[in-house]
Amino acid sequence: MIDTHTHIYGEEFDADRSAVVARALEAGVKTLLLPNIAADSWQPMLDLCAAHPGVCFPMLGLHPTDLPDNPSELLDRMEQALAAPDHPYVAVGEVGIDLYWDDSRAAEQVEALKRQAEWAIRFDLPLVIHSRSAHRLLVDTLLPYADRLPGGIFHCFGGTPEEAEELLARFPRFVLGIGGVLTFKKSTLPETLKTKVPLSRIVLETDAPYLAPTPHRGKRNEPAYLPLVAQKLAEIYGVTVAEVAEVTTTTALSVFPRLSVRA
Ligand SMILES: [Zn+2]
Numbered sequence: 001m002i003d004t005h006t007h008i009y010g011e012e013f014d015a016d017r018s019a020v021v022a023r024a025l026e027a028g029v030k031t032l033l034l035p036n037i038a039a040d041s042w043q044p045m046l047d048l049c050a051a052h053p054g055v056c057f058p059m060l061g062l063h064p065t066d067l068p069d070n071p072s073e074l075l076d077r078m079e080q081a082l083a084a085p086d087h088p089y090v091a092v093g094e095v096g097i098d099l100y101w102d103d104s105r106a107a108e109q110v111e112a113l114k115r116q117a118e119w120a121i122r123f124d125l126p127l128v129i130h131s132r133s134a135h136r137l138l139v140d141t142l143l144p145y146a147d148r149l150p151g152g153i154f155h156c157f158g159g160t161p162e163e164a165e166e167l168l169a170r171f172p173r174f175v176l177g178i179g180g181v182l183t184f185k186k187s188t189l190p191e192t193l194k195t196k197v198p199l200s201r202i203v204l205e206t207d208a209p210y211l212a213p214t215p216h217r218g219k220r221n222e223p224a225y226l227p228l229v230a231q232k233l234a235e236i237y238g239v240t241v242a243e244v245a246e247v248t249t250t251t252a253l254s255v256f257p258r259l260s261v262r263a
Contacts, residue, residue: 005205093128180213
């Protein structure tokens with residue numbers, strides 16, 4: 001299995017990070033994809049990837065809630081890093097729009113997203129997208145790029161059936177990232193997936209340290225919990241956990257062509 005979205009370079013894991021990676025491998029989660037969020041997560045993320053070659057792979061991007069006052073200097077540095085011919089990044093991410101806590105910088109978030117979407121096209125990398133309380137603005141912003149974007153993930157998808165349908169139809173090379181929310185008792189996501197989303201358009205993710213699946217809900221999440229999400233998907237689609245692992249791994253490898261490992 002591939003955890004396509006995990007932030008285990010964060011300080012929440014400082015005390016036991018190598019044990020967290022070991023538990024993931026033990027649980028059958030052989031590949032961990034790390035989205036960058038800010039200037040100060042960049043080096044810790046690279047350090048973690050250097051410590052676990054062939055297991056941890058970095059992405060590079062600026063998260064919409066981590067925009068500095070003037071993001072252009074940081075975005076310039078990221079663009080230069082992606083332009084290097086031997087760079088290690090498997091995707092541009094995570095990028096997007098988040099109007100949940102603060103919608104005062106929506107225009108700046110849109111500008112940063114457009115710039116990073118252009119990188120995905122120019123450097124032929126998948127785009128890993130965060131969207132919160134921003135579905136319409138996100139679709140309107142990305143639609144002009146849809147034909148040229150090589151692919152990507154709508155990470156932590158939690159929208160309506162209509163939103164799922166719209167994303168899958170308008171972004172045919174994109175898939176939905178599904179994690180712990182799927183297991184929450186009152187989640188409407190199982191019904192949405194079952195009726196609107198083929199299993200072939202789903203990849204697994206934890207978003208650790210956030211959104212731990214039941215029965216760990218409310219605690220720190222970690223990649224070793226990913227099989228709980230796969231188990232729930234197996235119930236929803238009426239297939240075995242092994243089939244969920246196989247289908248989602250195949251999909252993830254096609255979304256991330258630079259992943260040269262078998263997961
Ligand atoms: Zn994330």
